[in-house]
Amino acid sequence: MIKHLLYIFKTAPDEVRRSILLELLHSLFIAVPTGFLLLIIQDLFSGQASPWRLTVYVMILVVFLIGQLFVSVKTIIGSNTMTYAISTHLRIRLGTHLQRLSMGTFKQRDPGDLAAVVLQDVANFELIFGHTIGNMAGGVFATLIISIFLFITDWRLALVLLAALPLCWAMIQVSNYLVVRQGKKHVQARNETGARFLEYVQGIRHIKSFGMTGSRFSTLETALNDFRKTSIRTEAIPGPFVMTAGIVLELFFLLMLGMAVTFLSNGTLGIATLITFLIIGYRLYEPIKVLLVDYVVLRYMNISLGRVIELLKTREQSAGERLTPPRYDISFDNVSFAYHPGKNVLENISFHVPECSMLALAGPSGSGKTTITSLIARFWDTTQGAIKIGGTDVKNMEPAAVYSCISEVFQEVYLFDDSIYNNIRFGRMDATETEILEAAETAQVLDFAMELPEGIHSMTGEGGNKLSGGQKQRISIARALLKNAPVILLDEATASLDPENEIYIQEAIQQLVKGKTVIVIAHKLATIKHADMILVLNNGTVEERGTHEMLLARGGLYSHLWERQQAADGWLISGDSCLAQD
Ligand SMILES: Nc1ncnc2c1ncn2[C@@H]1O[C@H](COP(=O)(O)OP(=O)(O)OP(=O)(O)O)[C@@H](O)[C@H]1O
Numbered sequence: 389m390i391k392h393l394l395y396i397f398k399t400a401p402d403e404v405r406r407s408i409l410l411e412l413l414h415s416l417f418i419a420v421p422t423g424f425l426l427l428i429i430q431d432l433f434s435g436q437a438s439p440w441r442l443t444v445y446v447m448i449l450v451v452f453l454i455g456q457l458f459v460s461v462k463t464i465i466g467s468n469t470m471t472y473a474i475s476t477h478l479r480i481r482l483g484t485h486l487q488r489l490s491m492g493t494f495k496q497r498d499p500g501d502l503a504a505v506v507l508q509d510v511a512n513f514e515l516i517f518g519h520t521i522g523n524m525a526g527g528v529f530a531t532l533i534i535s536i537f538l539f540i541t542d543w544r545l546a547l548v549l550l551a552a553l554p555l556c557w558a559m560i561q562v563s564n565y566l567v568v569r570q571g572k573k574h575v576q577a578r579n580e581t582g583a584r585f586l587e588y589v590q591g592i593r594h595i596k597s598f599g600m601t602g603s604r605f606s607t608l609e610t611a612l613n614d615f616r617k618t619s620i621r622t623e624a625i626p627g628p629f630v631m632t633a634g635i636v637l638e639l640f641f642l643l644m645l646g647m648a649v650t651f652l653s654n655g656t657l658g659i660a661t662l663i664t665f666l667i668i669g670y671r672l673y674e675p676i677k678v679l680l681v682d683y684v685v686l687r688y689m690n691i692s693l694g695r696v697i698e699l700l701k702t703r704e705q706s707a708g709e710r711l712t713p714p715r716y717d718i719s720f721d722n723v724s725f726a727y728h729p730g731k732n733v734l735e736n737i738s739f740h741v742p743e744c745s746m747l748a749l750a751g752p753s754g755s756g757k758t759t760i761t762s763l764i765a766r767f768w769d770t771t772q773g774a775i776k777i778g779g780t781d782v783k784n785m786e787p788a789a790v791y792s793c794i795s796e797v798f799q800e801v802y803l804f805d806d807s808i809y810n811n812i813r814f815g816r817m818d819a820t821e822t823e824i825l826e827a828a829e830t831a832q833v834l835d836f837a838m839e840l841p842e843g844i845h846s847m848t849g850e851g852g853n854k855l856s857g858g859q860k861q862r863i864s865i866a867r868a869l870l871k872n873a874p875v876i877l878l879d880e881a882t883a884s885l886d887p888e889n890e891i892y893i894q895e896a897i898q899q900l901v902k903g904k905t906v907i908v909i910a911h912k913l914a915t916i917k918h919a920d921m922i923l924v925l926n927n928g929t930v931e932e933r934g935t936h937e938m939l940l941a942r943g944g945l946y947s948h949l950w951e952r953q954q955a956a957d958g959w960l961i962s963g964d965s966c967l968a969q970d
Pocket residue numbers: 495496727728733751752753754755756757758759760
């Protein structure tokens with residue numbers, strides 16, 4: 389925990405220093421009156437009390453009480469300023485850090501868990517840290533000052549009071565061990581609930597259409613019930629330990645009293661000291677009790693803080709430089725790649741795509757086609773070998789510099805919850821209205837947009853849910869046209885479309901790829917017959933390469949896939965299946 393605290397203290401050193409100083413001052417304003425109370429008692433019982441001395445003591449006490457009020461307000465403001473400075477810093481660091489992670493990291497991690505770190509764990513820290521850390525710093529300081537007063541007054545009784553501390557500490561350590569263990573389960577259950585909620589809301593269409601409302605809701609209900617149980621357990625664990633520690637303190641206080649009476653009877657203790665210990669000795673335990681509770685809460689917070697720091701320490705992609713390649717041919721030199729160490733999904737892949745030509749990637753499902761395009765876009769970095777755009781290794785290029793060379797058109801289109809116009813504009817934010825409308829026209833977006841109530845300014849809905857698959861595709865092509873990047877990565881966008889939309893999109897794509905270096909993932913081999921080169925992948929290796937005619941003549945994997953697709957194109961789904969049963 390100390391390591392984590394030191395880590396975050398470095399994020400806002402000025403606020404931390406100021407807050408600690410205020411806490412110390414606050415403790416001083418609480419502890420010093422205790423000392424004066426002690427002097428008043430001593431004076432009263434030693435018979436040295438004079439009215440003016442008592443008046444001075446009382447005035448000093450009043451000044452300190454007013455000062456305490458003033459410092460309390462400052463301390464609360466100081467600890468809140470520190471907490472929010474740290475949490476803001478953590479959030480900004482998380483934001484910039486997430487930008488620098490490879491796309492792969494996002495795909496690898498559960499999105500619900502990632503969101504929980506950024507939102508809930510930082511909020512958890514925010515909620516707990518400000519209240520506990522100040523109390524604890526103040527508590528330690530107050531205990532120290534009161535202990536010094538008591539030791540000066542009578543070291544024997546002070547020692548008895550303080551002897552309770554190691555016992556309480558041991559008990560709290562056991563409680564902490566259990567809290568940390570249970571706390572991890574609690575965080576896991578909380579994330580599981582978040583993930584199930586996300587799944588339920590995002591998949592509601594499929595859940596309803598497959599009649600799974602009941603079964604999926606019961607999964608969510610189970611997660612909620614688990615969360616309830618772990619929450620109760622997490623809250624319940626420290627209770628008995630903190631209470632027992634409190635009882636131990638009371639017992640040691642009674643023990644101190646017993647000893648004080650003995651010392652009184654054998655004449656080694658004055659009545660003034662006894663009364664001092666009765667009043668002030670009890671005050672010693674107040675900050676300790678607060679410390680015991682806060683320490684447990686702080687340990688729980690530390691689990692959240694640990695998750696935030698762990699995410700911040702995830703390896704960032706090497707930054708690279710803002711290089712602009714001199715030309716836009718693409719080459720793979722002996723590239724191997726593994727998503728998980730030791731399990732290569734691409735093995736020694738080499739090819740060259742000359743500028744302004746088209747390479748098609750074909751091969752069975754899982755052979756590595758998408759992985760090749762992801763590596764070109766630097767979503768991941770190669771495990772071995774180099775990928776070059778115009779002779780420049782993409783690893784030496786800033787990810788943003790790589791993306792600026794590339795336009796992607798995928799089957800799955802994501803649109804922002806904004807107007808059609810703005811969704812196209814995201815392709816190039818400084819584009820003029822004329823350029824945006826031109827791109828919309830070329831990609832045949834205007835055809836359907838003009839029939840909507842607000843034309844091209846109609847909203848697309850979240851993820852584009854107010855539009856059809858073909859319409860979303862056309863918007864994404866318009867966006868790519870506007871970006872006008874020299875390299876186009878196409879995951880054959882027409883594979884899942886109806887014939888009419890397919891024609892529209894084929895036409896739009898023809899416009900998009902003119903004069904560009906194109907890499908296309910082919911699902912329908914008929915669409916890549918005219919590619920300059922076809923790379924046939926199998927199990928992450930290049931099995932064949934050549935033009936359509938060359939590969940057919942070879943009679944290998946490609947011609948086999950081609951024949952299977954030709955046969956599939958002839959398939960018909962019969963509409964008389966019910967009749968056939970009669
Ligand atoms: N994010 C990932 N993490 C781990 N393994 C992955 C990941 N993405 C893909 N793979 C694995 O890598 C291999 C190649 O997958 P890839 O998606 O590149 O194949 P593909 O040829 O594009 O398949 P398809 O035609 O079905 O889209 C597969 O074995 C797949 O299971």
